[in-house]
Amino acid sequence: MSLSRRIRVLAVAVLAAVTGFPATAAATGTTLTWGPCAGVPEPTQGLQCTSMSVPLDYARPTGQQITLAFSRLPAADPAKRRGVLLLNPGSQGDSQLSLPLQLIALGLPQSVRDTYDLVAFDPRGAGNSTRVTCDLPVTFMIPPAYAVTNADVDKQAGVARQNAQGCAAAPSAPLLPHITVRNVARDLDGIRAALGERKVSFLGYSFGAFLGATYATMYPWRTDRFVLDSSTGPNGLDYTWSRRFAPGLEKHFPDFAAWAASQNATYGLGDTPEAVKAKYFELAAKLDQTPIETVDGATFRWINEALTQSDATFPLLAQVYQQAADGTITRPPLPPGFDFSGLLSIVCNMDGWPTDVEVYRRAVDHDRAAYPLLGAAAANVWACAFWPARKTEPQVRIGDYGPSNILMVQNLRDNGTDYPGGVEMRRALGDRARLVSVDQGGHRAYLFGTNACANATVARYLADGVRPAADTACPA
Template identity: 40%
Template sequence: MRSSRIAPFLAVSALAALVPGLPATASAAGNPLGQYLQQKPAWHRCDSSKPAAYQCATIKVPLDYSRPDGKKIDLAISRWKTSGRSERRGVLLLNPGGPGTPGLDMPEVLASELLPNSVKRMYDLVGFDPRGIGQSSPVDCGLTTGEQNWERAYKAATFAKDVKWARTFAEKCYAKQGDTLRHITTRNTARDMDVIRAVLGEKKISYLGLSYGTYLGAVYTQMFPQHADRFVLDSAVDPARLWRGVIQLWAQDSEPAFTRWTEWTAKRNSTYKLGKTPQAVRKTFYDLVARADREPVDFDGTELTGAGIRAESRSAFYSPREAAELVVEMKKAAEGKSPSGDRETRTLTSPAPSLGGTVPEDNEVTGFWSVACADARNWPRDPERYRSDAIRDKGKYPLYGDIASNIKPCAFWKTTGSEPPTKIDNKVGALILQNQWDSQTPLAGAQGLRRVMKGSKMVTVTGGVGHGVYGFKSCADKTATAYLTTGKLPAKDVTCKTTP
């Protein structure tokens, strides 16, 4: 669920907030971040198996921006330089989402699969692993595979075990990471982005952020508005719902997607044989869930309980065909039949370069909760609040409600010394792209971001399915490309229909 500058230094207003007493007219020589902003990256080929145009480097950033002379951490960055030197406008910084997802491979993925040539001629594509993630001083809590599983259904009989799990998760993280955790935040990642901008010698940066990357981009526009050029925010998160509310929105939004799926599948009973009516299809699915609760189903090498089937299926229901194929295969597995192996999913894969570092096995999960817990102050502290919310939401949203509202590690996270969340409220120009049927960032979330980014415009793809819009040949592509290449936003919000 994953900016400013007239001179090549961090915005004075932001620095003043970080370093008490810094004069508003601080010179380059007196800038406490000067040692970071003046770095010269040692670019090199990311991997011998990768194209020569794909280069990597490592720079340093302060762990704590209020103490720039304190501990330093590594930040892994990458770039794909444009071949159109005469047309070059600057850099297009990229983020794939998360939180907890590395982005070092983004320039290669987008250069080879998604972005049109007109955009690639104008920008160096720049990726990075956010602080604490991937090759950027990765956080590690030493979690077992079982402890990494946070999608836990509420049951009265197991709730005490879930509380113990959440407490253990937090305690393990603080035992291994300590004070580092309060610095793994979206605000600090936005500051890192501005160091990247300065290191690359750019007065402004353009940006393409997906999923969580939309919130990261919005925070950057709030903190460094004078350094934000052309920002595309693809599949957006509502800043007002961070972060528990984002997960709970998955539960709320998945119910109409599930209903739509039952109707679609019932019309195709001759193909999928899951039921002739929507009610029959619903019963088939929940019978499968009940069966897995009695005896877990071995599916693709993973033992799935009923909660596992609900969690595994939730996002698939936004794409009816994908969900129908998935449920058919799960039903076969429950009946002891061999899978057909012809299920299709939309994925982009490109093994990221290692840069000689080792990424802990629990880094993605640890990174997600590090940001989710440190970013927001609204996580309940009383386990009983989680119990009551899970019971309530199980009734309202049976597919995922209890999983979304059950206890999470943030109930026991230490927030002492961490910054309050960023309030997004600005008029910086940006383009928001959103599919109607997006499982990870539902349409309501994008509408929330649009309301607080008053200078933005939004393209809604009616009937659009999937998480991620730009580059997938939807009706939004033309608008996004025009914005990145000309800087012109639509005069008003746009709604367009997907091509069947």
């Protein structure tokens, strides 16, 4: 695989207590027709795909319907089958129906494979489900562009306003008010009902962890074994979450700097961590002044953030630094059909996004100084400041009512969902949850990291129901 493609794939892989409505009535009694998964490799492993209709607006269950696409990999040992394990990888811009195969490739244990049908789905608004589109430019970034000056904040505000206007002008605009986490959780319960399951288990990463917490709050007695990996705070993907990209990177970047310094003979980025960090600032400032084709300083910082979300991509990042230094760096292209519009819609329908650009200016000023690696990007303006959709109902408030059956796992140096957010989510879930704090860096712990303790703890809970009796830690 070429360097640019590997960077593209890895960077992309990188973002009321009750429902108030009946559980997905349209799904009850639904007959599902399973077939091959279009475009998914290795079909001989048995992955099946299907779709079903659910209400766009659950307040009007017989009104307009949308399509949900999902996949299933049947349990490897029917005699040991416990039920269904719903999967969500986090923010996505394309279909994730092959996720069961991806997790197996990452080392999902046979004990988990034997225990569950693995079920992945594309949330409403994204992938092979009914999609929204905002005609986002190829330069769209999460988090937004780095603001060197206040003028750059105003520039980004103009870009963000255009993003929001693109959502409002698109044919899918009528869908926007209904692309919410609450409705995605209702959709999940519809999948549960359509599969004929009384309860479901769940493994969700990042946004998927917040979705799992939302489902567990809305439908506490329909939850079996729930794993929330790399949680946001209990308010979800809000402005606080965005700003936390910056302190998260400050914690994890030293891991890369130490690694790169140990590899100085190969990459020439500096023989000490301090020299590697200085090289980062040198290259970013150089590209701020003299961009190389499609790569400016903001894009370089974005690539740096994306490729520090896993220690496994440190060699790729070191090559990016070399390319920035010798003038050969290029912006990684997006895969065909890739679109962050669905994710943007879910994020901007959450609470906690300021609408006054001056709030962003002040935050950028503060975070640029406090977190120089990324602060002036993570605090910059999102389209959410100008979001055209009116909220139709309140966001779910994560709570602690229900069975104690949630296992949380959180890396200490996570630059996608900073560790304090996980602690806050743990507090909101109360005695329902146990938190495993993992001494490793990067975003997503289970299977995406190499910590044997974390991987074994999650697998043991999913397969055997054995969960730590109290919050615990996994050493490096």
